[in-house]
Amino acid sequence: MSYKAEYIWIDGTEPTAKLRSKTKVLADGAEPPIWGFDGSSTNQATGDASDCVLKPVFTCPDPIRGGDSVLVLCEVLLPDMTPHPSNSRALLTPVAERFAEQDSWFGIEQEYTFFKDGRPYGFPVGGFPGPQGPYYCGIGADEVVGRDIVEAHLDACIEAGLKISGINAEVMPGQWEFQIGPAGPLEVSDHLWMARYLLYRIAEDYGVAATLDPKPAKGDWNGAGAHTNFSTAAMREGYDPIVTACEALAERAAEHIKGYGSGIEQRLTGHHETAPWSEFSYGVSNRGASVRIPWQVAIDKKGYIEDRRPNANIDPYVVTRLMVDTCCSALEKAGQV
Ligand code: ADP
Numbered sequence: 015m016s017y018k019a020e021y022i023w024i025d026g027t028e029p030t031a032k033l034r035s036k037t038k039v040l041a042d043g044a045e046p047p048i049w050g051f052d053g054s055s056t057n058q059a060t061g062d063a064s065d066c067v068l069k070p071v072f073t074c075p076d077p078i079r080g081g082d083s084v085l086v087l088c089e090v091l092l093p094d095m096t097p098h099p100s101n102s103r104a105l106l107t108p109v110a111e112r113f114a115e116q117d118s119w120f121g122i123e124q125e126y127t128f129f130k131d132g133r134p135y136g137f138p139v140g141g142f143p144g145p146q147g148p149y150y151c152g153i154g155a156d157e158v159v160g161r162d163i164v165e166a167h168l169d170a171c172i173e174a175g176l177k178i179s180g181i182n183a184e185v186m187p188g189q190w191e192f193q194i195g196p197a198g199p200l201e202v203s204d205h206l207w208m209a210r211y212l213l214y215r216i217a218e219d220y221g222v223a224a225t226l227d228p229k230p231a232k233g234d235w236n237g238a239g240a241h242t243n244f245s246t247a248a249m250r251e252g253y254d255p256i257v258t259a260c261e262a263l264a265e266r267a268a269e270h271i272k273g274y275g276s277g278i279e280q281r282l283t284g285h286h287e288t289a290p291w292s293e294f295s296y297g298v299s300n301r302g303a304s305v306r307i308p309w310q311v312a313i314d315k316k317g318y319i320e321d322r323r324p325n326a327n328i329d330p331y332v333v334t335r336l337m338v339d340t341c342c343s344a345l346e347k348a349g350q351v
């Protein structure tokens with residue numbers, strides 16, 4: 015019997031790209047082929063030269079449709095088969111390959127916020143819920159909203175074979191987190207985009223929108239981030255490489271901030287468990303630092319670091335490329351690989 019393949023790609027919307035998808039029915043046994051779309055409707059082409067190419071790069075079972083259905087994450091190419099300017103995955107690939115021997119691992123904590131009727135899910139009409147405090151990892155109808163969607167999403171990610179490692183309710187009502195990793199730079203990024211697709215798609219069935227807005231509610235409410243946990247083989251074996259990585263991130267702080275998501279200045283204010291975007295700092299256990307060295311890592315003298323700066327709305331292909339490039343080249347230079 016024929017089966018359904020949902021082709022998923024990242025569009026050219028600026029400053030933050032969106033996911034798009036459409037369905038192809040394939041003959042039994044056929045591999046998902048190269049396909050195309052109208053780039054003039056996705057901010058990726060002009061009407062007079064609208065064809066863009068979809069190249070499958072990661073396929074997994076589709077837990078929503080079930081059966082033989084699959085999800086197909088694609089890179090966008092130009093008709094001459096070179097990467098489209100919006101294709102950030104193509105920029106990550108050579109960097110990941112160049113430093114493959116250092117065996118980089120990432121764990122990305124994706125925070126997000128549900129919206130319904132134009133306001134964060136659970137916010138009363140024309141007002142605000144009680145102040146932050148009880149909601150983080152909360153239990154009970156007075157503290158969390160949307161758990162049914164979150165549970166359905168977790169099950170779907172597991173069924174799809176994604177490397178999801180956990181979920182938790184966040185500091186603001188209607189705000190949640192899932193983590194993808196540990197996995198290499200391309201894998202963690204592919205899986206994160208696929209998990210985002212599943213989140214949007216599942217929330218759709220509940221009449222709820224999931225957003226990656228880094229500051230979804232103005233005022234005394236936490237923003238939404240994508241803390242990026244990172245290690246190399248050397249960092250997993252010793253402490254000097256951990257310090258080297260932190261110092262390298264300090265050197266290139268401004269460049270990283272530019273790639274860490276639109277609207278980062280609104281989120282990294284120095285309040286709400288953030289460090290100001292304009293000043294780099296790192297420290298053990300410090301959730302008010304740009305980069306945190308977890309306490310267990312400081313005791314064990316090996317492990318990983320947490321870059322707390324990336325926004326919820328990051329492109330993981332950009333963030334992992336920056337981190338691999340900065341940290342792995344510094345470790346190589348220091349002879350600590
Ligand atoms: P937090 O305490 O900041 O909320 P989480 O538990 O939400 O941290 O996320 C930590 C992430 O770090 C997880 O995705 C986990 O898989 C990942 N992680 C654990 N060890 C490593 C490592 N050595 N290198 C990279 N990532 C790691």
Ligand code: MN
Nearest residue numbers: 123191193241
């Ligand atoms: Mn977390």
Ligand code: MN
Nearest residue numbers: 123125184191
């Ligand atoms: Mn969090």
Ligand code: MN
Nearest residue numbers: 123241320322
């Ligand atoms: Mn964290």
